[in-house]
Every structure is written in C-alpha cells, then in structure tokens.
Amino acid sequence: MAGDQREPSTAEQVAREASLYGPFTDVVRELVDATIRTEIDDAEVAGIQTELASIVARLRTRQLDGPYAVNNRGRHWGNTVVGLRNAIAPPLHIERESTGRAWSSFHLGAAYEGPPGLVHGGVSALVLDQMLGEATGAGGKPGMTASLTLTYRRATALGDLRAEAWIERTEGIKTWARGHLSDADGVTVEAEGLFILPRWAREKAAAQPPPSFE
Amino acid sequence: MAGDQREPSTAEQVAREASLYGPFTDVVRELVDATIRTEIDDAEVAGIQTELASIVARLRTRQLDGPYAVNNRGRHWGNTVVGLRNAIAPPLHIERESTGRAWSSFHLGAAYEGPPGLVHGGVSALVLDQMLGEATGAGGKPGMTASLTLTYRRATALGDLRAEAWIERTEGIKTWARGHLSDADGVTVEAEGLFILPRWAREKAAAQPPPSFE
Numbered sequence: 001m002a003g004d005q006r007e008p009s010t011a012e013q014v015a016r017e018a019s020l021y022g023p024f025t026d027v028v029r030e031l032v033d034a035t036i037r038t039e040i041d042d043a044e045v046a047g048i049q050t051e052l053a054s055i056v057a058r059l060r061t062r063q064l065d066g067p068y069a070v071n072n073r074g075r076h077w078g079n080t081v082v083g084l085r086n087a088i089a090p091p092l093h094i095e096r097e098s099t100g101r102a103w104s105s106f107h108l109g110a111a112y113e114g115p116p117g118l119v120h121g122g123v124s125a126l127v128l129d130q131m132l133g134e135a136t137g138a139g140g141k142p143g144m145t146a147s148l149t150l151t152y153r154r155a156t157a158l159g160d161l162r163a164e165a166w167i168e169r170t171e172g173i174k175t176w177a178r179g180h181l182s183d184a185d186g187v188t189v190e191a192e193g194l195f196i197l198p199r200w201a202r203e204k205a206a207a208q209p210p211p212s213f214e
Numbered sequence: 215m216a217g218d219q220r221e222p223s224t225a226e227q228v229a230r231e232a233s234l235y236g237p238f239t240d241v242v243r244e245l246v247d248a249t250i251r252t253e254i255d256d257a258e259v260a261g262i263q264t265e266l267a268s269i270v271a272r273l274r275t276r277q278l279d280g281p282y283a284v285n286n287r288g289r290h291w292g293n294t295v296v297g298l299r300n301a302i303a304p305p306l307h308i309e310r311e312s313t314g315r316a317w318s319s320f321h322l323g324a325a326y327e328g329p330p331g332l333v334h335g336g337v338s339a340l341v342l343d344q345m346l347g348e349a350t351g352a353g354g355k356p357g358m359t360a361s362l363t364l365t366y367r368r369a370t371a372l373g374d375l376r377a378e379a380w381i382e383r384t385e386g387i388k389t390w391a392r393g394h395l396s397d398a399d400g401v402t403v404e405a406e407g408l409f410i411l412p413r414w415a416r417e418k419a420a421a422q423p424p425p426s427f428e
Binding site for chain 2: 128
C-alpha cells in the first residue's frame with residue numbers, strides 16, 4: 001500500500017472486487033439519501049451516528065494512503081461520476097462507440113439538488129464534463145478538460161435523465177466535443193468542451209498502456 | 215410529510231437540527247471516503263454491508279417523500295455543494311459580502327478524484343457554479359445558472375483549495391459573475407457565468423420572502 005502502485009489485477013480479481021464493492025457502495029448511496037431525508041427521532045439519529053463512527057473505524061483499519069486511482073493504475077472506481085466504489089457517483093453506466101460517441105441513462109435523487117426539486121446546475125456540469133471526456137476517450141482521443149461551456153436551456157427536474165456526447169473534431173492532441181443532458185421532454189442543458197492530452201500523460205502513454213482518464 | 219411545505223422553523227429549532235445533523239453527516243462523509251479506500255477482508259466488508267442496510271432501513275422508517283428543499287422552504291441543507299445534511303457536499307462554508315463577493319477555503323479528498331490524484335474537472339465546475347451563484351445571491355441578485363464557462367489553466371491536485379467569485383455586472387434580471395479555484399500556487403480553474411432569476415421565482419418572490427437558491 002503506502003501509495004505504491006500495485007501489480008495489475010487479473011480479470012477474475014477485478015470481477016470479484018466489483019461483485020463485493022458494487023453492492024456495498026450502493027448501500028452507502030442509500031445511506032447518503034436517507035441522511036438527507038430521514039425524520040426519525042433525534043436520539044435514534046445520535047445512536048446511529050455512534051454505530052457509523054465505529055463502522056468507519058473498522059473500514060479504516062487497513063486502507064489506501066490516498067485517492068483510489070493513484071494506487072490502482074488509473075482504474076476509475078474512485079471517480080466522482082462513474083466510480084463503482086464512490087458513493088457520490090450516481091454512478092453513471094456509460095455506453096460507448098469507437099466513433100467517439102457516449103451515452104447514459106441514469107437517475108438523480110435528493111443528493112443532487114440545487115434549487116428546490118431541481119438538479120444542481122453544477123451537477124449537470126459535472127455529469128457533462130464526464131460524458132464529453134468519455135466520448136473523446138471512446139474515439140481514441142483521451143484528454144483532460146481544457147475548457148467547458150454549459151448552456152442551460154431550462155431547469156432539469158430531479159429524476160430519470162439521459163446524457164449523450166460526441167466528438168465534434170480533432171486536431172493533434174486537441175479534441176472538441178459536444179453533448180447534452182435531457183429529460184423526457186427533451187434537452188435541458190447543452191455542453192461543449194475542449195480536451196487536451198497533457199504532456200505527462202503522453203509520456204506515460206509512450207512508456208506503458210494508456211491509463212484511464214475516467 | 216407527503217411533500218407538504220412545513221411551517222417555518224424557529225432559529226432555535228434550526229440550531230438544534232444543525233447540531234444533530236452536522237456531526238452525523240460528517241460521519242457519513244467519512245464513510246464515503248473509507249468506502250473508496252478500505253482494504254479490509256472481503257468477509258468484513260460483506261458483514262458491514264449488512265449492518266449498513268439495517269441502518270438505512272431504520273433511517274427510512276420516517277422520512278421526507280422527496281428532496282430536502284422542496285419540503286423545507288428552500289433551506290439548502292440538501293444542496294450538493296453546501297448541504298449540511300448532504301454527504302456529497304464537502305461541504306463548502308462560504309463567506310459573503312453584500313457587494314456581491316463570495317469566497318471559501320475547503321478540502322477535497324479521494325471522493326472528488328478524476329484523473330489519478332487530481333480533482334475531477336466536473337467537480338471544479340460544480341464548486342464554481344455554486345460559488346458564482348453565491349456571489350450573485352450575496353449581491354442581492356439571486357438567479358439560476360443560464361450559462362457557465364470553465365477554463366482549466368492547469369491540473370488541480372486533491373487537497374486544500376480555495377474558491378472565490380464576484381459579480382461582474384448586472385442588467386435587470388441578468389447577472390454576470392466570475393470566479394476561480396486556486397491552490398497554494400495560484401489559480402487553476404477560471405469561471406464566468408450568466409445567472410437569471412426565472413419567472414416562477416420572481417412570482418414566488420412577489421408573494422413571500424425570497425427562497426434560497428443555494
């Protein structure tokens with residue numbers, strides 16, 4: 001551990017970890033939602049706090065020194081939008097085409113609220129940044145966000161949503177992508193972004209298989 | 215509560231709830247981090263999952279029907295960035311000036327990771343959307359995001375960060391704001407946005423004290 005890169009996992013190990021931590025993290029997501037919405041008695045809340053603190057201590061008896069991807073060769077299970085082990089992530093399950101297209105259907109509940117009952121404008125930006133990055137990666141042009149512009153057409157209600165993104169054009173290490181968030185009635189937020197593969201990533205890519213930027 | 219608006223709380227009630235749910239939610243934040251980083255034995259992880267599922271069920275025995283602000287007159291405790299009861303929120307504690315300026319110092323850990331060891335580009339957008347909105351609200355010009363442009367100057371490492379924002383100019387119901395995210399070495403991400411007070415909010419504002427858009 002101690003921040004060291006570990007050996008690459010076998011496909012079997014990855015599948016085993018996914019089947020363990022996928023359902024575990026889903027329960028933590030439920031807990032995040034219930035923490036916002038519960039109305040049980042104060043004494044019960046305080047009692048549960050003590051139980052949770054004990055659970056945290058048990059989980060921390062052996063843990064990574066730092067963030068997940070640093071310790072796992074870029075595996076994106078810690079990612080804020082798609083991370084299998086990140087309870088902040090809805091998570092998005094993203095479909096891709098090698099033509100540079102990505103799309104996803106997902107649900108956003110109480111934890112993603114900005115104005116009453118509506119998706120936080122910054123959450124729409126968070127999701128679309130990921131989606132545009134996924135499209136560039138799918139098209140073989142991975143990069144980090146250099147600029148991103150969001151245009152909010154109308155309010156997005158919390159609930160079932162869809163996002164899609166595609167590569168608009170590329171020029172060397174630069175890739176321009178567009179995308180949008182939509183509900184049952186159509187597009188609510190549009191995005192366009194420029195993605196650039198940074199020098200450190202290009203050097204790393206030359207030395208080993210490309211890391212995931214998800 | 216079936217989605218009903220409740221009666222306004224007294225300052226004393228709000229303070230009591232904050233002292234109960236603030237520390238509770240902090241423990242849930244710790245749990246989110248530990249869920250990403252733990253390396254304890256599989257059997258122990260599975261056992262804790264069962265305990266957490268039982269805790270969620272207890273919290274859900276009495277709960278709000280929907281998102282938090284819908285049921286609490288716009289109180290922003292469910293907000294994704296600043297919500298006292300939202301474990302997704304770091305949360306940001308934001309300082310304000312009525313001249314239309316807002317700033318905050320905060321820490322982003324493993325749960326906010328995009329590329330290995332770095333803040334997710336969309337998380338920077340999420341934080342800055344909130345900060346620009348706070349600046350417009352502080353200046354008496356609350357609104358919802360109409361457009362937002364992020365320029366990423368360089369990668370932002372996970373850790374201690376600062377964000378600030380200010381009103382650039384206003385024109386009727388439109389307010390333009392700017393801001394940035396910075397680390398110890400200076401600015402990493404810049405933002406500019408247009409905020410507009412929607413009609414439904416103007417009508418509501420005419421009928422009762424203004425809701426919080428945080």
